[in-house]
Amino acid sequence: MKLGHSQPLEYSTHQNDLNIFGFWIFLGAEIMLFATLFTSYFTLENRVGSGPSGAEIFEITPVLIETILLLTSSFTIGLAVHAMRIGKVKAMMSFFVITLVLGLAFLGVEIYEFVHYVHVGAGLQTSAFTAMLLTTLGTHGIHVTFGLFWGVMILLQVRKRGLTAETAGKSFIFSLYWHFLDVVWIFIFSFIYLKGMM
Amino acid sequence: MRELFPAKQVMGFVFSMLLTAVALGVYFFDLSFAVGMTILLVTAFVQALLQLIVFMHAGETKDKWAIYANVYFMIFIGIITVLGTLFLLIWDMA
Amino acid sequence: MEFFERFAIPHPSPAIYAAMVAIGLTVIGIVAGLTYFKKWGYLWREWLTTVDHKRIGIMYLISALIMLFRGGVDAVMLRAQLATPEAKLLDAQHYNEIFTTHGVIMIMFMAMPFIIGFMNYVVPLQIGARDVAFPRLNAISFWLFFMGAMLFNISFVIGGSPDAGWTSYFPLAGNDFSTSVGTNYYMIALQISGLGTLMTGVNMITTILKMRAPGMTLMKMPMFTWSTLIANLIIVTVFPVLTVALAMGTMDRLFGTHFFASTNGGMDMLWANLFWVWGHPEVYILILPAFGIYSEIISTFAGRNLYGYKSMVGSMVIISVLSCLVWAHHFFTMGQGAAANSFFSITTMMIAVPTGVKIFNWLFTLWKGKIRMTVPMLYSIGFIPLFTIGGVTGVMLAMSAADYQYHNTMFLVAHFHNTIIPGVVFAMLAALTYYWPKMFGFMLNERIGKWTFWALSIGFVLAFFPMYLSGLDGQARRMYTYSESTGFGPLNMISFIGAGIMAIGFVLIVYNIYHSIRYASRDISSDPWDARTLEWATHTPVPEYNFAHTPSVNSSEPFWDDKKKKHKLFPGEIEKIHMPNKSGLPFIMSSIFFVWGFSFVFAMWTLLIISTIGIFICMAYRSFEKDPGYYIPVEKIKETEEKLGGAKL
Numbered sequence: 001m002k003l004g005h006s007q008p009l010e011y012s013t014h015q016n017d018l019n020i021f022g023f024w025i026f027l028g029a030e031i032m033l034f035a036t037l038f039t040s041y042f043t044l045e046n047r048v049g050s051g052p053s054g055a056e057i058f059e060i061t062p063v064l065i066e067t068i069l070l071l072t073s074s075f076t077i078g079l080a081v082h083a084m085r086i087g088k089v090k091a092m093m094s095f096f097v098i099t100l101v102l103g104l105a106f107l108g109v110e111i112y113e114f115v116h117y118v119h120v121g122a123g124l125q126t127s128a129f130t131a132m133l134l135t136t137l138g139t140h141g142i143h144v145t146f147g148l149f150w151g152v153m154i155l156l157q158v159r160k161r162g163l164t165a166e167t168a169g170k171s172f173i174f175s176l177y178w179h180f181l182d183v184v185w186i187f188i189f190s191f192i193y194l195k196g197m198m
Numbered sequence: 199m200r201e202l203f204p205a206k207q208v209m210g211f212v213f214s215m216l217l218t219a220v221a222l223g224v225y226f227f228d229l230s231f232a233v234g235m236t237i238l239l240v241t242a243f244v245q246a247l248l249q250l251i252v253f254m255h256a257g258e259t260k261d262k263w264a265i266y267a268n269v270y271f272m273i274f275i276g277i278i279t280v281l282g283t284l285f286l287l288i289w290d291m292a
Numbered sequence: 293m294e295f296f297e298r299f300a301i302p303h304p305s306p307a308i309y310a311a312m313v314a315i316g317l318t319v320i321g322i323v324a325g326l327t328y329f330k331k332w333g334y335l336w337r338e339w340l341t342t343v344d345h346k347r348i349g350i351m352y353l354i355s356a357l358i359m360l361f362r363g364g365v366d367a368v369m370l371r372a373q374l375a376t377p378e379a380k381l382l383d384a385q386h387y388n389e390i391f392t393t394h395g396v397i398m399i400m401f402m403a404m405p406f407i408i409g410f411m412n413y414v415v416p417l418q419i420g421a422r423d424v425a426f427p428r429l430n431a432i433s434f435w436l437f438f439m440g441a442m443l444f445n446i447s448f449v450i451g452g453s454p455d456a457g458w459t460s461y462f463p464l465a466g467n468d469f470s471t472s473v474g475t476n477y478y479m480i481a482l483q484i485s486g487l488g489t490l491m492t493g494v495n496m497i498t499t500i501l502k503m504r505a506p507g508m509t510l511m512k513m514p515m516f517t518w519s520t521l522i523a524n525l526i527i528v529t530v531f532p533v534l535t536v537a538l539a540m541g542t543m544d545r546l547f548g549t550h551f552f553a554s555t556n557g558g559m560d561m562l563w564a565n566l567f568w569v570w571g572h573p574e575v576y577i578l579i580l581p582a583f584g585i586y587s588e589i590i591s592t593f594a595g596r597n598l599y600g601y602k603s604m605v606g607s608m609v610i611i612s613v614l615s616c617l618v619w620a621h622h623f624f625t626m627g628q629g630a631a632a633n634s635f636f637s638i639t640t641m642m643i644a645v646p647t648g649v650k651i652f653n654w655l656f657t658l659w660k661g662k663i664r665m666t667v668p669m670l671y672s673i674g675f676i677p678l679f680t681i682g683g684v685t686g687v688m689l690a691m692s693a694a695d696y697q698y699h700n701t702m703f704l705v706a707h708f709h710n711t712i713i714p715g716v717v718f719a720m721l722a723a724l725t726y727y728w729p730k731m732f733g734f735m736l737n738e739r740i741g742k743w744t745f746w747a748l749s750i751g752f753v754l755a756f757f758p759m760y761l762s763g764l765d766g767q768a769r770r771m772y773t774y775s776e777s778t779g780f781g782p783l784n785m786i787s788f789i790g791a792g793i794m795a796i797g798f799v800l801i802v803y804n805i806y807h808s809i810r811y812a813s814r815d816i817s818s819d820p821w822d823a824r825t826l827e828w829a830t831h832t833p834v835p836e837y838n839f840a841h842t843p844s845v846n847s848s849e850p851f852w853d854d855k856k857k858k859h860k861l862f863p864g865e866i867e868k869i870h871m872p873n874k875s876g877l878p879f880i881m882s883s884i885f886f887v888w889g890f891s892f893v894f895a896m897w898t899l900l901i902i903s904t905i906g907i908f909i910c911m912a913y914r915s916f917e918k919d920p921g922y923y924i925p926v927e928k929i930k931e932t933e934e935k936l937g938g939a940k941l
Contacts, residue, residue, distance in 0.1 A: 011259065018425045022498040024256075024265045025528055028272040029490060033532035035276030036569075039283045040540065040551070040562060047557030049550070060225060067218060075211040078253050082204050091202050124549055128557035131549040135540070149908075153915045170915075179254045183246045190221055190238040198224050198234045264501055275529055275616050283565055286620055290632040 008085050008168075016169035023173045027180050034184050037136045041192065049127035054196030057122050059113075063193045066109050067185065073102035074182035077175045084171055089163050093155060096171070099178065100151045103144055110141050133192065140188060143181055150174060210252040217241045217248075298894055302452045302472045303385045307369075312449045341874040343427035344836055348434045349413030350731060353724070355438060356406035357801075359397050362445070364798055366394035368791050371755070375788035377776040387772035388455040389474070393448070395458025399574070400482060401441040403712070406720040407581045408437075408492055411520045414727065415496065417827035417834065418514045420505025420843040425498035426491075427872045428919075433488040433495065435882030440485025443889045447477035451893065454478040457770060459567055460541070462552035462560040467545055476893040479542040484889050486534050493527035496520055505826070507845035511605070514825045514848065515591075515598055519584025522608045523577045526615065530573040537566035546895055561626055568619040576615040578712070580608055582719035583650060586672045589722055590654050592823045593669040594661025597849055600653040607646035614643045624692040625699050633692035640690035647683060651676060666821070667741035671722035674749050675714045682710030685760065700770070703763025706756045713752050721748075721801070729820045733832050734812035740804040747797035754790025758783035818937070824852035829861055831936035837869045837924060840933050866933075869924045881910035 011017055045054070080095035114134065117123070122130045154174055158167045221241040224234040250256050256265050301308055326332050339347060369390055373382040382390065412430065416423055424430050447453045454474035456465040465475045500521045504513070513521075540551040541563065550558040591598040598604065620628070620636035654676060663669065685707040689698055698704055721744070729735045759767075762783040767774060774780050818832040826843060829851045841862040846853060853859035884906040891899035 017259075018498055018502055021261050021264070021502055022425060022494050024261075025268060025494045025497050028268040029493070029528040029532050031269065031272040031276055032279075032529055033536060035272075035279055036533045036536040036566065038276075039280045040536070040566065042280060042284055043287050043562055043565075044551070044557065044559060047559060049556035051556070064222075068215075071211070071214055071218065074214075074249070074253065075207065078207045078210075079202060082207060083202055086201060088202065124543075124547065126556065128550045128553075128559065131543070131551055135543070135549075149912075150915070153912060157916065176254055179249050183249045186218075186242050186245050186249075189218070190242040194221060194224050194238060195235070198229070198231065261502075271525075272529060278617060279533070279569055282617075282620070283562075283569070285635075286628045286632050287559065287561055287565060290629040292627055292629055 008172075013165045013169070016165055019169055020173060020176075023176055027176065030180060034139075034187070037132075037139060038187065038191065041132045041136050044128040044132040045196075047128040049129070051126035051130050052120065052122050053129065054133070054192070057117055057120055058193050058197050059116075060193075060197065062109050062113050063189065066106050066113075067189050069102050069106040069109070070182050070185050073099045073106070074179055076102065077178045081172060081175045084163065084168055087163070089158070092163075092171070093158060096151065096155055096158075100148055100155070103148050103151075103178075107141060107144055107148070110137065136192065137188065140181065140184055143184075147174070147177055147181065150177075206252055210248055214245050214248055217245045298473070299450045301449065303389075305386060308449065315449060336876070337874070340879045341876045343423075343431045343872050343874060343878075345412045345416050345423050345427065345430060346731070346834060348430055349409045349411075351434055352405040352409030352412060352437070355441065356402050356409060356720070359402040359405070359441065360798070363394050363398040363402050364795065366390045366397070368795055370394065371784075371788045371791035373772060374774075374784045376785065377778070377781050378773050382772060384772045385455065388457075388770070389453040391770060392454050392457050392460075392474075392478075393444075396444060396454070396478065396482070399458065399578070400485060401437075401444065403578050403716050403720075404489065405437060405441075407523075407578060407716070408433075408489070410516075410585070410720075410723050410727065411492075411496060411524075411581060413731065414827050415517050415520050416499065416503070417830060417838060418517050418825055419500065419503060419508060420826050420839060420845065421499065421503040422838050422869065423872065424495050425503060426495045428875060428878060428914075429491050429495055431875065431878035432882065433491045435878050436488030436491075436885060437485045439882045439886040439889070440481045440483075440488065443484065443886055443893070444477055444481035447474055447481075451477065459564070459571070461567075462541070462544070462563040463554050465541065465545075465563070466553055473893050476542070476545060479538045479545065480889045480892050483535065483538045483542070484885055486531055486538070489527060490531045490535075493524045493531065496524040497528065500524075505843045505845050508850075511602070512845060512848045515587035515601075515604060516581065516584035518605055519580045519587070519608060522612045523580040526573045526577050526580075526612050529616065530570045533566060534570040537563065537570065540566075542892070546892070561623075564623050564626065565619075568622040569616075572619040572622065573615045575708075575712070576611060578716045580611065582716045583608070585719040585723045585726075586654065586675060588825065589668045589672045589726055590657050592821055593664045593666055593672075594658050595664070596657065596661045597824070597852075598653065599656035599659075600649075601848060603649050604653055607649045610646040611643060614639060614646075618643060621690055621692070621695070624695045630692075637690055637692040641687055644683060644687050651680060666725075667736070667738055667745060668722040668726040670742060670745045671718040671725075674745065675718050678714035678749070678752070679711060682707060682714065685710060698763065700768060701763035702759040702767045702769055705769050706759035706763060709756050713756075718748070721745075726821065729816055730818075730827065730830070730832055730834065733816070734808060734814050735816060735820060736808045737804050737812065740800055740807060744797050744800040744804065747793055747800060751790045751793030751795075751797055755787045755794060756790070758786045758790075819851075824849040826851055829854065831933075833936075835932050835936065837871060837929065840866050840929050866926050866929050868926050869929060870921055871924060872921045873919060875919075877910055877914060881907060884910065
């Protein structure tokens with residue numbers, strides 16, 4: 001399991017190769033999951049019943065902060081994978097930690113956002129639009145939350161066992177997951193918030 | 199220190215911030231719905247492709263054809279689902 | 293005491309009480325039997341903790357046969373109720389519950405596990421691999437399916453069955469009109485087993501694309517493997533849609549949201565739309581592997597390779613894309629305009645073309661072949677005309693303007709049974725007969741098998757063809773009775789007789805299995821059908837590592853070439869083989885999922901939270917687990933190979 005091979009460490013075993021490929025297929029399924037959420041969102045977007053519309057409740061500032069936090073965390077996890085490939089374990093773990101902290105900050109802002117919505121009368125049970133908005137944002141948020149727990153577990157394994165084929169493979173797959181969540185956020189940012197505030 | 203910040207990643211990050219700023223234009227400027235949607239679609243899909251190719255290393259192994267085929271197929275069916283649903287339930291509803 | 297009232301059946305009947313007693317006795321019987329024969333250890337070691345694709349495949353098949361029984365009993369009850377006008381056998385409520393459970397069980401818990409069982413058993417052998425890409429995940433897939441099926445099945449005796457149809461449309465499926473927990477069972481049990489199926493999709497695609505034997509390019513794969521690849525691609529594409537729809541439905545019923553409700557902006561038609569975005573591709577998930585089975589069986593028993601390999605592959609690819617473009621044909625009459633209906637009408641009619649290409653290719657394969665009329669071949673030949681009739685009625689239904697006449701009549705019911713029974717069920721029974729000797733080491737009885745085929749075919753025609761006529765006459769579906777003056781009586785009576793004959797067919801299947809276990813010779817070749825593909829190049833029983841040497845492939849029929857053209861299938865030396873460890877975690881985690889599902893159905897929030905934490909603990913345990921597997925040493929392999937009849941070929 002030496003570094004400096006022609007292939008990055010995470011591909012060095014057959015099982016890792018299979019795991020990474022399988023995870024790409026899973027991400028394909030996740031594309032359809034979020035596509036379905038977006039489908040339902042666009043269908044129910046204007047069905048506000050007696051509740052507020054998007055334009056009435058969206059605020060650009062928290063949305064911008066969330067976007068910058070997530071985009072940066074996507075950058076830092078990329079740096080973590082790069083550090084892993086050149087064998088710098090300490091740098092990799094540092095970038096990993098920063099990624100998770102940024103993710104946690106993102107969740108914090110999102111929770112604030114949800115509390116605010118409920119406050120202004122846009123709760124889960126208010127209307128079809130609010131239900132779909134909170135479900136779409138919430139599904140993304142649950143994925144981020146799950147990612148935080150998963151990331152901590154991987155970090156603990158890297159700390160305890162060092163950089164092996166297994167830990168490198170898991171870290172790489174986690175980075176794929178994290179990048180994917182950022183891509184989904186870009187679509188949420190563009191087609192839920194910005195479109196709603198045009 | 200320089201070796202920890204490879205050029206591709208940094209450029210990619212800067213470019214994605216740029217695309218986000220351009221998308222923000224639809225909020226700050228008074229544009230028509232069509233122009234606004236076009237800007238959003240272009241920036242979102244370009245940023246997605248950027249993430250896919252530069253950050254997620256989709257094209258770096260011999261599996262790349264299967265990976266691209268899978269992702270594009272899902273995006274295609276995803277778009278069909280969105281457009282087909284809107285067509286059925288809203289645009290062509292009596 | 294009040295706490296337990298929620299588990300009561302809202303509409304009990306003698307049949308339900310009898311079922312409670314039967315279930316209780318069966319469970320006691322199984323527990324007593326296992327204890328008396330001291331088989332708990334065996335059960336745990338060999339079946340509950342297995343990650344072997346062959347064992348998992350067999351468990352899927354056993355589950356499918358049991359569910360075929362329950363779904364079939366449902367069907368006979370429905371037909372009995374409709375056999376005469378204004379019968380009093382089942383009231384409307386029970387009738388609704390029975391057609392709902394009949395549909396869900398037959399599609400989700402009979403047909404799906406049947407095909408997934410064969411995908412599991414056969415595909416790794418057909419591509420020359422030792423197992424699937426993710427054996428542990430495979431075990432989780434099975435146990436999640438199993439727990440989902442068990443959860444759905446107990447609705448009958450605890451809390452009440454769902455009664456809004458297998459399609460569970462809103463607003464009927466909402467709290468206003470479906471007040472019992474039945475629809476909760478529907479939403480949650482399907483969610484759990486759907487997760488398992490999605491994982492199978494990821495597993496099979498990775499296995500087929502990354503683990504084929506050297507020399508097996510994509511265009512040299514056997515047709516069943518191709519059909520499995522494409523069906524699993526459809527699975528990973530559309531099961532997430534079902535996940536979202538079921539989650540939204542659950543939230544509407546349990547969390548007071550208004551996705552599909554009639555108030556506060558909800559749109560009930562969105563449910564139907566999302567359901568069918570999943571639902572239509574689902575039926576292609578069922579039929580494509582069936583087509584793959586037919587390709588294998590027809591080419592084996594016609595003694596020649598499949599006609600038109602490339603167009604077979606191409607047609608399946610086209611079908612998979614088109615299948616995602618037709619879903620609105622399930623609700624042409626729901627209010628959308630002519631433009632939308634026309635689009636979906638055209639795409640639906642287009643699907644007939646690649647399907648027709650396949651039928652012609654099978655006919656051309658038969659044309660100059662030396663045909664052997666074995667039981668699997670009988671099913672395949674019966675399939676061709678019967679399925680074609682079903683397909684043609686599908687084209688009739690595809691014309692949206694005409695569909696206003698046919699929609700939700702018995703004509704529709706006849707069409708989809710006409711495609712599923714000769715299409716999927718016959719293929720499964722053919723595959724069961726075909727692969728039985730490889731799985732268990734003895735053949736099923738040929739004579740009883742032929743009686744079964746004729747009973748099922750004649751029974752099927754008698755049961756369903758009258759429905760075409762009564763549907764055109766105006767008999768609606770999902771109606772628990774009809775009046776004498778409609779004149780539907782005689783046709784429905786014929787259907788009931790047909791259903792009875794099909795029931796006899798099912799009894800014959802069970803009898804065949806019993807008879808063969810008792811009397812069939814165990815001294816059979818490992819290639820009893822003189823077949824053509826790699827799964828037959830194994831010993832019987834197949835050793836846990838499948839192949840001692842990795843096979844080397846030169847064509848789409850490597851085993852045939854080895855037998856007839858002296859292609860060397862197993863070059864090279866035996867090396868030690870790496871195998872995955874067994875694990876109890878898939879079974880344990882899935883059992884917790886059962887508790888999770890049950891507590892969700894009954895809105896028992898504390899138990900729900902506890903079981904959710906339990907599931908995550910299982911996942912965390914797996915993350916930290918070190919699982920290097922183990923090696924089978926060369927001596928052990930050589931020993932096993934000797935015992936099973938010498939080095940193959």
